[in-house]
Amino acid sequence: QVQLVESGGGVVQPGRSLRLSCAASGFTFSSYAMHWVRQAPGKGLEWVAIISYDGSNKYYADSVKGRLTISRDNSKNTVYLQMSSLRAEDTALYYCARDYRAVAGTNWFDPWGQGTLVTVSS
Amino acid sequence: EIVLTQSPATLSLSPGERATLSCRASQSVRSYLAWYQHKPGQAPRLLIYDASNRATGIPARFSGSGSGTDFTLTISSVEPEDFAVYYCQQGSNSLTFGGGTKVEIK
Numbered sequence: 062q063v064q065l066v067e068s069g070g071g072v073v074q075p076g077r078s079l080r081l082s083c084a085a086s087g088f089t090f091s092s093y094a095m096h097w098v099r100q101a102p103g104k105g106l107e108w109v110a111i112i113s114y115d116g117s118n119k120y121y122a123d124s125v126k127g128r129l130t131i132s133r134d135n136s137k138n139t140v141y142l143q144m145s146s147l148r149a150e151d152t153a154l155y156y157c158a159r160d161y162r163a164v165a166g167t168n169w170f171d172p173w174g175q176g177t178l179v180t181v182s183s
Numbered sequence: 184e185i186v187l188t189q190s191p192a193t194l195s196l197s198p199g200e201r202a203t204l205s206c207r208a209s210q211s212v213r214s215y216l217a218w219y220q221h222k223p224g225q226a227p228r229l230l231i232y233d234a235s236n237r238a239t240g241i242p243a244r245f246s247g248s249g250s251g252t253d254f255t256l257t258i259s260s261v262e263p264e265d266f267a268v269y270y271c272q273q274g275s276n277s278l279t280f281g282g283g284t285k286v287e288i289k
Contacts, residue, residue, distance in 0.1 A: 098227075105280055105283045106221075106227065107280065108277075108280065122277070123184070156227070167274070169217045170227070173227050174226060
């Protein structure tokens with residue numbers, strides 16, 4: 062079955078960096094765009110970034126542009142989120158999600174992983 | 184940025200009742216709207232995409248309607264497992280979510 066497992070979260074000081082990973086299985090990873098979506102404590106969902114199936118296109122929410130970088134390694138079935146210059150407002154549960162359809166994509170998210178928690182605090 | 188406003192914030196219902204959730208966009212998103220269900224401690228789940236299409240495996244009691252700026256998610260008869268938070272999301276211009284509607288047990 063399709064499975065997405067995030068890792069790499071933890072407690073990090075403001076201004077520092079962290080890299081999240083999302084390992085995929087159960088589908089042809091190299092055919093799907095992938096997303097990162099986050100949820101701050103007690104808040105709603107916020108889309109963060111998307112990377113196309115082949116890695117050639119990447120788009121970001123304005124709130125993270127220039128600080129967070131999405132990438133993928135199709136040989137390892139893994140998508141990454143490199144987070145730098147972290148701020149308190151980046152504290153959230155970070156989910157990776159697959160695009161609903163292969164190749165062309167839809168901008169709908171399904172399925173999702175269980176998330177990894179990032180806490181930015183001194 | 185397109186802002187999505189969901190109402191009501193909380194909906195209190197008994198099992199078997201009909202649920203009607205609203206999502207209003209600050210500008211037209213055509214039919215590029217989806218609905219998700221999110222339960223505590225679980226991954227969100229896609230229910231409806233392109234405003235009115237049920238995702239794979241979603242029960243027929245869930246339906247979506249609307250286009251442009253006004254959208255509705257309807258649960259025809261709420262089951263105990265349907266108590267959760269529901270989010271709408273637009274895919275027309277960048278990607279944004281609404282603030283959510285919590286469907287709770289009355």
